[in-house]
Amino acid sequence: QSALTQPASVSESPGQSITISCTGTSSDVGTYNLVSWYQQHPGKVPKLMISEVSNRPSGVPDRFSGSKSGNTASLTISGLQAEDEADYYCSSYTTSSTVIFGGGTKLTVL
């Protein structure tokens, strides 16, 4: 099964908003509201930022939000800060009872 499709890189200025897309198929994103988003800084362990499409775990700033439409999920970060610069990965549960990750998006805060 191919990885979920994410843009390889995105960039925006501090204080602005940005949206990262995650496109799957009817076998994963389109069928289940079990999409998660992870943030990974260089050399660090991934951190859960969003679960079940739009749920924000305790401690995650409300600048981070998630949504889904059809086979595409999205992560939106508003009021960008320098510390948001990192790699972001989406994941989804699949009809095969497995999990699939996206290829990752490198966010640069200019």
Add this chain to the structure above:
Amino acid sequence: EVQLLESGGDLVQPGGSLRLSCAASGFAFTSYAMSWVRQAPGKGLEWVSAISGSGNSPYYANSVKGRFTISRDNSKNTVYLQMNSLRAEDTAVYYCAKDRVRIDCWGQGTLVTVSS
């Protein structure tokens, strides 16, 4: 405090075998599925395998099916990944992770290098 501590990573020749272990603490171990996720050097995350809380239901990525076996010992709060017929493309940091679709705790990772 929830903790996951992996061990077992090493340098192994192509075709060889290795067993990874992950000791968990700080949560109700049997209430959660456990996963292994890997990351090749400079690459993205790849889900490898997961096992239900009871240990009765294992799940595998196509890339490792038939070569890797996941198991858990709930009396020891430990999950294992037996890796056979290793290939160069299996070289990665292997993370142990709590849960399957909502991973809110990751281990620090253990490096597996497959090379002659």
